[in-house]
Amino acid sequence: MTNFNWCHGPSCHKSHTVDRVRGVKGSKVLRTRKIKTSNWNRGNWYNYFCGNRCYDEYVNKHIEQVIAIAPRTECLETPINDPKRTTNTYTYGMNDEYSYNRTETKIEVDETRQS
Numbered sequence: 001m002t003n004f005n006w007c008h009g010p011s012c013h014k015s016h017t018v019d020r021v022r023g024v025k026g027s028k029v030l031r032t033r034k035i036k037t038s039n040w041n042r043g044n045w046y047n048y049f050c051g052n053r054c055y056d057e058y059v060n061k062h063i064e065q066v067i068a069i070a071p072r073t074e075c076l077e078t079p080i081n082d083p084k085r086t087t088n089t090y091t092y093g094m095n096d097e098y099s100y101n102r103t104e105t106k107i108e109v110d111e112t113r114q115s
């Protein structure tokens with residue numbers, strides 16, 4: 001078993017960075033980045049992609065196949081209690097000389113209606 005993956009970004013090997021330069025003088029190449037597997041990246045996309053750009057390019061290129069793995073054909077719902085709106089006054093400054101009101105809505109999951 002290898003302890004690394006090649007970055008899956010479709011154009012990783014086209015980015016002009018010095019860390020991708022490989023080969024002997026006269027036949028240099030830009031090479032796909034190698035990603036070392038570790039406890040830090042195991043089980044997440046950092047194990048397969050060197051960065052957000054490569055991840056985005058891969059997902060955008062293969063999005064239909066990715067979605068086909070686990071398609072969402074209907075919405076999901078989380079039961080909640082009726083939301084409570086409260087207006088609180090907050091103060092700030094050295095001597096609380098300034099204040100402002102802020103209306104907040106508290107949303108709580110209704111544990112009695114969980115399936």
Ligand SMILES: [Zn+2]
Nearest residue numbers: 007012050054
């Ligand atoms: Zn990459």
